Amino acid sequence: MDEIPFVRERDPHEIEFHQAVAEVIASIRPVLDRNPEYRRQGILERLVEPERIIMFRVPWVDDQGQVRVNRGYRIEMNSAIGPYKGGLRFHPSVNLSILKFLAFEQVFKNALTSLPMGGGKGGSDFDPKGKSDGEVMRFCQSFMAELFRHIGPNTDVPAGDIGVGAREIGYLFGMYKKLANEFTGVLTGKSLNWGGSLIRPEATGYGSVYFAAEMLKTRGDSLEGKRCLVSGSGNVAQFTIQKLIELGARPVSFSDSSGCIYDEQGIDTEKLQRLMQIKNINRGRVREYVETYPDAIYAPLDTALSYNPLWNYPADCAFPSATQNEINEQDARNLLDNGVSVVSEGANMPTTPEGVDLFMEKKILYGPGKAANAGGVSVSGLEMAQNSMRLNWSRSEVDGRLQEIMKRIHRMCADTAEQYGMAGNYVAGANIAGFVKVVNAMIDQGVV
Missing domain, CATH: 3.40.50.10860 (Leucine Dehydrogenase, chain A, domain 1)
Structure with a gap:
């Protein structure tokens, strides 16, 4: 943040915004050093001001x-x-x-x-x-x-x-x-019979799973048989679980603001339907799940704890899909100690800076939200395209386009990180690739 200290000085109470800016700036310093023109153009000052x-x-x-x-x-x-x-x-x-x-x-x-x-x-x-x-x-x-x-x-x-x-x-x-x-197509996420796109509700969850699969491919591995912790119980979590089941993984958890469920036997299609009924139809709480499946464990939210019990179970992969800063330093340590080697973020900025530092230190496969959960906005973009053309693409076509976009995002992040001497660092790769594209467009358009 020392590049632009006025961000904190101007809006001292905007903690989440400070965190997001600091994380990006830490990654893009090599780009600024290679391109002094960016500093002369006041790019950082312009980027952080809406x-x-x-x-x-x-x-x-x-x-x-x-x-x-x-x-x-x-x-x-x-x-x-x-x-x-x-x-x-x-x-x-x-x-x-x-x-x-x-x-x-x-x-x-x-x-x-x-x-x-x-x-x-x-x-x-x-x-x-x-x-x-x-x-x-x-x-x-x-x-x-x-x-x-x-x-x-x-x-x-x-x-x-x-x-x-x-x-x-x-x-x-x-x-x-x-x-x-x-x-006109002024909003995305519309119902299918008046301009919406197939796969839009599923896109963020599907995309985070596709990104995890791409990360695993770099190590000659797949999601097959992997135990996966998932947080949240809304669209992102539900469709993350659905896609994990399709790819042969074993999702074992979900949560809401009242507490979390851990089902060691794994959540299959039937159990997922029960979760969807509780949350989408009955607008209930996740604790109702154990009434149908008593072998599952329900842990109520305990604000006195310094960690979230959800992240303290044995697993191979984690998909935080609830909200920002849901994984703190202790949660990250618990995940690592319990065998997690893949984290793909379905939520926006769900891991605190201290947690991210631990993931990076241990060199696990860590997909930051701006890359891993980009599937949602990608299909929103595809919905905009369909609205403009007055067309509706099939489910398989939209899902195929989503997969290709997530593969492209993964490749862009991986290649950019390697280009700047940080191979395997998806945080740096995502931040630098996005930054360079936006900044070059800003410079092309002058000081506006």
Whole structure:
């Protein structure tokens, strides 16, 4: 961070954003040393400052007729290589720091896909949990009543994220269509019968598994028979588990904010369907799983512990798929001590810097989120392409394109790391490859 100390000085409370910036800068110093022009052009100073931050009031009426007020955001971080692209998150934890970190990461992630997409992120501190469909609809309509003037298919194309699924995307799109008086691909993650893409819900989870498989290939290995820890229980976790089962691995865990499940016998297709029923249909908690499968272990969340029990079971691979900073230094040590040699991040920045340092020190196969979970935004980009052409590709075609994109991202990260004398360092490879693409586009376009 010594390259740009003003990041901390200007916004001292934005801890997550500081963490994301520090991690990228640590990786790209060799690039800056080889290209003094980047410093003269003020590239770092321009990269860490969003092109636009939009904050707005979101008033809505609950089912009891009470007016509620939330705060809405859109961070339009960088549009050097295409329209802003990134999800909307509805969760009580949402604040500027978290959204700026997510938008910053999104810039480099989108660059790695080789699709023409800039980076952005947005959302609200609104919590959809426990709300009726009517309350969610009224909130989404109020949110879009302001956001619609700032987005468009060639300007900014939001998608879903935590708390924003097909239901929320539908309500948001309906309000956009009414206000803008046009039917266009302004949002991704839409339902299939009105412009959505097959594989989009599965893409992030599938992509993180494909990236892990590519990493293992470099050591002449595969996922076949590997015990895999997975955190989370939403789309990313569910479809990570599904793809692991398809590739012959043995997923053994999942979690939510109440606690975690460890099923030593392995989660098969039948058990996965039960998890999906609990979370997607009943909107229940993961502890209900043990009512059907009593041999599984449920560990409730214990904030007094300095580690997460989920990461303290014997395994070969780990797929953190819940949220940021869910693996701390002690968790990383537990993973290593229990035999984990592959970590592929389905969530954004799920490992703390101290945990990352341990993974790098032990030279395990570690796929950082901006590379390993780029499958989601990649298929969002494919959805944008289908919308533009008024076409729908088959499931196999989209999945095939996703696999090729993840292979390309892996190859780009591996080749770039080797080019800079850091073979096997996917963190450096991802950061440098994304950085160079974005920065060169910025320089081509002048100081704007």
